Amino acid sequence: MSNVEELAARPLKPALLELAGISRVSVEAHYRLYQGYVAKRNEIVGKLAEVDRSAANQVYSDLRALKVDLTFAIGGVKNHEVYFEHLGGPGGDPTGAFRALVERDFGSVDAWRADLTATGLAARGWAWTAYDWDEGRLLNLLGDAQNTFPVWNATPLVALDVYEHAYFIDYQTDRAAYIDAFFENLDWGVVNGWVAAYGVPS
Template sequence: MPPFEEISARPLDPRLLQLSGISRASVEAHHRLYQGYVAKRNEILALLDGVDLQKANQVFSDVRALKLDLTFAIGGIKNHEIYFAHLGGGGGDPDGAFRVLVERDFGSVDAWRSDLRATAMAARGWAWTAYDRDEGRLFNYLGDAQNTFPVWNATPLVALDVYEHAYFLDYQTDRASYVDAFFENLDWDAVNGWIASYSIPS
């Protein structure tokens, strides 16, 4: 097995320090958490490089423990990179290709937003709007941890972090107000750019 390459956390976009309704302190703390996922990914892969594969066992083994925690670390990296990359915009209603998809698959922007808000309120960790390539449409999915409820062959386009770390400094237990603030800061150019780069038909 070739040696793994360490990765570095993406830098914090300065636009995220001036969000509406989400404080600089909250964003900086949140970004440090993401940096921790990157560090743990590197650490776990280094440990896996020397693990005894012959002792792999589903009840307990170093391989199982490290592989399980690797999915949590990498999930945390990917989820947060989407989250941070599509914040810093003017929010409001989506436009462009994403709006076309939303109106086609949910009937209206309001119906999509209401469904994603409810998904976020019901989730323990994440809510995503993703394009399901098998069904050829958008769905709103929830996840209760960084590494739970993946939907294969689906491309996330909106990633809403509803772990308490995302909003507790600003809203304590008022998750609903944080979700409203999230919508106010979305960058639709980023979302539409992903639709184009991933060749998602609209």
């Protein structure tokens, strides 16, 4: 992996510092966590360039430890980049192509929101609305850690971080109130842009 370039953290959008119900202090702390995932990804990639591959072992080896932790760091980067990118909007109900997908696959916006909220309350780390390319539909999926991605061949379109670091400063243990605030800050223009860019069929 010696030819893999270092990543740079994406800049924090100014709109994220003025969210409704999610404080600037919380967002800035959360963003620093994301920067830490980027730094660790780069550090691990550097160590993999020098690791002894002849000592690889499934019980324990430096290669195994680095490879497992790389998935966690990369997950932390990718999940947070989706999360931060689609916040900073007017929130409310979905619009456009994404709304049409929601109504088709969940029956109504209310049913989709209720299911994603319940998924977020049940998860230990993340809840996503992702388009499953094999099933040809949206699914609300749960992940307990940064490296439990939605599923293979599914594209996240909404990423709800429910680790305590996302809400504890503002809501302590009231995760449900934080989830409500999350919905009120989504930018449906960004989400619909992804639907178009990925060619998600309606």
